[in-house]
Amino acid sequence: MANPLKCDLCSKPATVxxxxxxxxxxxxxxxxxxxxQAKGVTDPSGFSLADLLLKASLNPEAATTGVRCEQCGFTQTDFKKHGRFGCPACYETFKGILEPMLDNMHKGTVHTGKVPQRxxxxxxxxxxxxxxxxxxxxxIKSERYEDAARCRDEINQVKQSVATKPSR
Structure with a gap:
């Protein structure tokens, strides 16, 4: 049987x-x-998106730029402290920090949503x-009556297919 891993801080058996x-x-x-527990790792509120975004190890230039939102005056420190932005303009102000992180976390930086098939x-x-x-x-305006008749027939077909589709 393999030796259990030891804690990097105190050398007890590691479980996390x-x-x-x-x-x-x-x-x-x-x-x-x-x-x-002492480091707050097991506390679900201990890790926040703000912490991840502002860690110097993930984005070294972000922690030192001192960017401030012109609308509400929020700084990166305020964002870290509160875990949310102060106003909608903050998203544009802190775009340089957010976009790389969101791009790595999701399939892109724009939310497109989903549309139901029906x-x-x-x-x-x-x-x-x-x-x-x-x-x-x-x-009709250009007196192409055969084309008008074809369009009328197609319109009737589409309306007929809508009427016969079962509602769910």
């Missing part, structure tokens, strides 16, 4: 194992339960109907 990757280098820390289908049908009605109007 932390791994941090900074600049593509892996740093591992093994702590016993007592040392982990809503997409309804929008697609609505857009198709709108285009057909415009085409019908143009065909």
């Amino acid at each position: 194992h932390l791994t941090q990757i900074v600049n593509n280098k892996v740093h591992k820390i093994d702590l016993c339960e007592a040392c982990a 809503a997409l289908e309804r929008k697609s049908l609505y857009d198709r109907l709108t285009k057909l009605e415009v085409d019908l109007s143009d065909a």
